[in-house]
Amino acid sequence: MIMPNNIYINIAAFIISYVGMEGVAWFTHKYIMHGFLWVLHESHHKPRTGRFEKNDWFFAFYATIAMTLMYFGYDNLDFRFWMGLGVTAYGFTYFLLHDVFIHRRGRFFEKIDHPYFKAMRKAHKVHHKTMGKDGSEEFGLLLFKRKHLSN
Secondary structure, eight states: OOOOSOHHHHHHHHHHHHHHHHHHHHHIIIIIIIIITHHHHGGGGSOOOSSOOGGGGHHHHHHHHHHHHHHHHTTTTOHHHHHHHHHHHHHHHHIIIIIIIISOSSSOSTTOOOHHHHHHHHHHHHHHTOOSSSSOOOOOSSOOOGGGGOO
16 A cells, blocks of 8 residues: 655645635635626526536536546645545535535434534525625635624
8 A cells, every 4th residue: 555655744735725625615606606607606596496506517626626636646645635635525514514504405414503503504694695696795614704603
């Protein structure tokens, strides 16, 4: 088995990639999805008519980045591989929290009654209060304004 070349660098690459994806997701959501790719993201701000929506194509973008990093880092299991895993782990977290928990695209996590998760759902509702391209707020998933934690 190939051993990772530097375990501390690889762990740091995973953690930084995972945490950094919240910033990447916020930026792309605010400036790209609510910008020139509104044509795809708009479907997410309207009632869903089927199992999928055009917005789901953003998954392919992030998955391509993760797979490319993992592909080029696989031979030595170097930092690129672990960055790809960090992006993948964030994507899985996003899927579970955003699609399954918040938008209830599955029937899991219905009994979660923790203030943080209630605030997450509330912040997301604030984002969806505006149905159009402009005027939205709260573009992140894991990080949101503290005011949503009250009540």
